Amino acid sequence: MSTIKDVAKYSGLSIATISKYLNGGNVLEENRVSIQNAIDQLGYKRNNMARGLKTNKTMTVGVLIPTLDNIFFTKIISHIEDIIQSKGYGMIVCDFKSDPSLERSKLEFLIDKHVDGIIMVSYGGETSYIKELIDKKIPVVLLDRMIKGVECDCVLADNLNASYQAVEELIRRKHKRIGIVIGPEHAYTAEERRKGYIRVHQDYQLPIDEELIVAGDYTVETGYKAFEDLWQLKERPSAIFVTNYEMTIGVIMAINDYGVNIPEDLSLIGFDNIQMSKVVKPALSIVEQPMMEIGKTAAQVLLKRLAKDYTDFPEIHRLKTNILIKASVAQCCTENE
Amino acid sequence: MSTIKDVAKYSGLSIATISKYLNGGNVLEENRVSIQNAIDQLGYKRNNMARGLKTNKTMTVGVLIPTLDNIFFTKIISHIEDIIQSKGYGMIVCDFKSDPSLERSKLEFLIDKHVDGIIMVSYGGETSYIKELIDKKIPVVLLDRMIKGVECDCVLADNLNASYQAVEELIRRKHKRIGIVIGPEHAYTAEERRKGYIRVHQDYQLPIDEELIVAGDYTVETGYKAFEDLWQLKERPSAIFVTNYEMTIGVIMAINDYGVNIPEDLSLIGFDNIQMSKVVKPALSIVEQPMMEIGKTAAQVLLKRLAKDYTDFPEIHRLKTNILIKASVAQCCTENE
DNA sequence: TTGTAAGCGTTATCAG
DNA sequence: CTGATAACGCTTACAA
Numbered sequence: 001m002s003t004i005k006d007v008a009k010y011s012g013l014s015i016a017t018i019s020k021y022l023n024g025g026n027v028l029e030e031n032r033v034s035i036q037n038a039i040d041q042l043g044y045k046r047n048n049m050a051r052g053l054k055t056n057k058t059m060t061v062g063v064l065i066p067t068l069d070n071i072f073f074t075k076i077i078s079h080i081e082d083i084i085q086s087k088g089y090g091m092i093v094c095d096f097k098s099d100p101s102l103e104r105s106k107l108e109f110l111i112d113k114h115v116d117g118i119i120m121v122s123y124g125g126e127t128s129y130i131k132e133l134i135d136k137k138i139p140v141v142l143l144d145r146m147i148k149g150v151e152c153d154c155v156l157a158d159n160l161n162a163s164y165q166a167v168e169e170l171i172r173r174k175h176k177r178i179g180i181v182i183g184p185e186h187a188y189t190a191e192e193r194r195k196g197y198i199r200v201h202q203d204y205q206l207p208i209d210e211e212l213i214v215a216g217d218y219t220v221e222t223g224y225k226a227f228e229d230l231w232q233l234k235e236r237p238s239a240i241f242v243t244n245y246e247m248t249i250g251v252i253m254a255i256n257d258y259g260v261n262i263p264e265d266l267s268l269i270g271f272d273n274i275q276m277s278k279v280v281k282p283a284l285s286i287v288e289q290p291m292m293e294i295g296k297t298a299a300q301v302l303l304k305r306l307a308k309d310y311t312d313f314p315e316i317h318r319l320k321t322n323i324l325i326k327a328s329v330a331q332c333c334t335e336n337e
Numbered sequence: 338m339s340t341i342k343d344v345a346k347y348s349g350l351s352i353a354t355i356s357k358y359l360n361g362g363n364v365l366e367e368n369r370v371s372i373q374n375a376i377d378q379l380g381y382k383r384n385n386m387a388r389g390l391k392t393n394k395t396m397t398v399g400v401l402i403p404t405l406d407n408i409f410f411t412k413i414i415s416h417i418e419d420i421i422q423s424k425g426y427g428m429i430v431c432d433f434k435s436d437p438s439l440e441r442s443k444l445e446f447l448i449d450k451h452v453d454g455i456i457m458v459s460y461g462g463e464t465s466y467i468k469e470l471i472d473k474k475i476p477v478v479l480l481d482r483m484i485k486g487v488e489c490d491c492v493l494a495d496n497l498n499a500s501y502q503a504v505e506e507l508i509r510r511k512h513k514r515i516g517i518v519i520g521p522e523h524a525y526t527a528e529e530r531r532k533g534y535i536r537v538h539q540d541y542q543l544p545i546d547e548e549l550i551v552a553g554d555y556t557v558e559t560g561y562k563a564f565e566d567l568w569q570l571k572e573r574p575s576a577i578f579v580t581n582y583e584m585t586i587g588v589i590m591a592i593n594d595y596g597v598n599i600p601e602d603l604s605l606i607g608f609d610n611i612q613m614s615k616v617v618k619p620a621l622s623i624v625e626q627p628m629m630e631i632g633k634t635a636a637q638v639l640l641k642r643l644a645k646d647y648t649d650f651p652e653i654h655r656l657k658t659n660i661l662i663k664a665s666v667a668q669c670c671t672e673n674e
Numbered sequence: 675t676t677g678t679a680a681g682c683g684t685t686a687t688c689a690g
Numbered sequence: 691c692t693g694a695t696a697a698c699g700c701t702t703a704c705a706a
Contacts, residue, residue: 003699014677019701028675048451049389050699053682058386060429060450068415071408078405078432090429090450092397094422095415113427114386220612252616275557279589280617340683351693356685365691387683390698
């Protein structure tokens with residue numbers, strides 16, 4: 001591997017001049033040519049480690065997500081990669097197996113790797129993490145969930161309205177007993193989605209039966225179980241809204257096992273995976289989060305901070321979701337009225 | 338951030354001694370204690386960039402996959418991350434949007450980032466890439482597909498036997514006209530799966546009708562279209578084997594649209610996504626690739642090379658697939674006999 | 675505009 | 691076992 005020194009020798013100029021050229025400084029046209037020629041001949045490539053040592057930049061951003069098994073997150077980071085790579089940044093990916101206790105050590109790993117910035121979704125929600133990062137002057141963008149009591153850039157879906165709209169579609173179709181499968185109690189997303197459920201009931205002056213609100217922990221298994229809980233109620237719901245992808249799968253598995261007919265016996269709205277919605281029969285209605293927009297926005301905000309632009313800090317982007325109503329939703333059966 | 342220098346001052350020892358301690362050299366017990374104490378007090382963390390400049394290692398490995406939208410690849414890299422991180426390596430992820438023309442530039446990006454090793458799945462299959470890497474002494478492990486004419490470590494599923502077994506299950510159930518939806522012509526995986534299909538037909542002395550072999554390009558759309566092609570045949574197949582996940586989705590969508598009953602009208606075996614197989618009705622039979630094993634094995638082989646251990650080079654790991662027969666497969670309808 | 679030279683924080687060689 | 695000291699390849703004052 002050739003170095004600047006080699007290029008200097010080859011072109012008969014000094015190291016400093018080469019460096020200046022490399023960094024876009026002013027160099028005599030004549031010299032530009034001979035430097036570029038030397039670079040081409042030698043196949044010179046700048047050594048990013050040496051550069052980083054000097055500039056204290058690695059040109060990498062850390063991406064910390066709960067799991068790589070979930071298309072919601074991988075779609076997002078796919079778009080993050082697009083954006084940051086166009087600016088020369090690489091993306092070091094860590095997942096913490098959805099285990100908040102791993103979150104900490106993975107974050108530390110990223111910091112040890114001297115990433116220039118971090119995009120993360122936090123399950124732990126500990127404010128101390130972020131404060132530390134801010135101390136170290138490492139820009140952070142939070143994804144999917146805010147952390148209470150911390151000033152931090154954040155990009156997420158408008159979960160409250162997503163939930164509101166989904167349930168509203170059901171209410172408009174005369175459903176009165178609407179089950180909702182939400183996430184774990186401490187999760188920000190779950191709280192928002194619960195609020196949406198409650199608000200739309202209030203707005204339409206429908207009673208709220210706490211029995212109909214079942215919490216899972218965003219896994220397939222708890223989705224399955226949540227359905228069972230709802231289905232064994234004395235007064236069954238006539239519709240169910242499931243608030244994440246994994247639990248939607250669990251619910252559908254349970255529905256198949258219990259021989260429930262969709263939408264005759266039950267209307268169903270799921271979450272997040274547009275592909276699956278087309279594969280199951282009847283076609284599944286879903287609430288779709290704007291993964292691409294989330295990823296791109298997060299990357300752009302981080303890039304902005306990386307460029308030392310701290311205007312509008314903290315930026316909170318609450319992106320609109322999209323709802324697709326398909327055959328899995330029908331007018332409510334009269335028996336429930 | 339404190340440096341070795343600070344630790345040296347604090348402990349009253351020299352930089353060289355601290356460095357030796359840090360790298361596991363022999364240091365007087367007395368000094369060990371005071372060094373460690375200094376480190377703790379100062380919160381010293383080794384600067385990996387400076388270290389890398391010296392050792393010419395970044396402690397990162399590049400991972401290049403066709404797309405982050407595909408659970409097959411993301412599951413694999415999730416396990417890669419597990420293994421390499423336990424050895425202190427970070428993972429820089431790039432996807433090339435399934436576009437072979439992007440493959441090259443992404444690979445270059447990774448090289449520019451000075452990754453210590455690379456795990457990649459190549460669609461382009463250009464031997465020059467790999468040769469370059471070998472020139473640069475960067476270990477590479479190929480995933481999912483071999484590249485003809487290149488000596489390189491490689492980890493993949495035993496596609497030929499996977500295909501053989503799936504079709505064999507169908508043959509055992511008296512199917513005689515078995516459609517197969519394979520990948521694009523130049524793809525290694527597609528060729529292997531085609532070979533399996535042909536070999537099992539030969540072994541069971543069944544005629545091969547080329548009409549029944551339809552190539553897609555591993556996308557949902559071509560899966561849909563492949564089904565249409567098969568279904569409009571004068572003599573329809575009584576069973577279909579689809580050889581990747583995306584195309585399986587496409588086929589199921591088409592099956593739903595065409596109102597085909599599974600397994601009465603058609604037996605079906607899909608590929609790769611175990612979750613989906615449980616969600617659709619009737620339960621889908623699938624061939625499952627051992628993603629975890631693929632990821633872990635690839636990471637281990639790379640780690641071995643990174644440790645300068647070149648025994649058994651090149652290692653080819655052809656991992657066994659698993660076949661799950663569920664309700665989507667039935668005995669052949671008599672009408673086709 | 676160009677060149678000299680001093681670091682950035684490590685590792686590694688070689689005396690002591 | 692320990693400590694000066696010279697790299698590693700680059701950026702950046704500062705001087706010419």
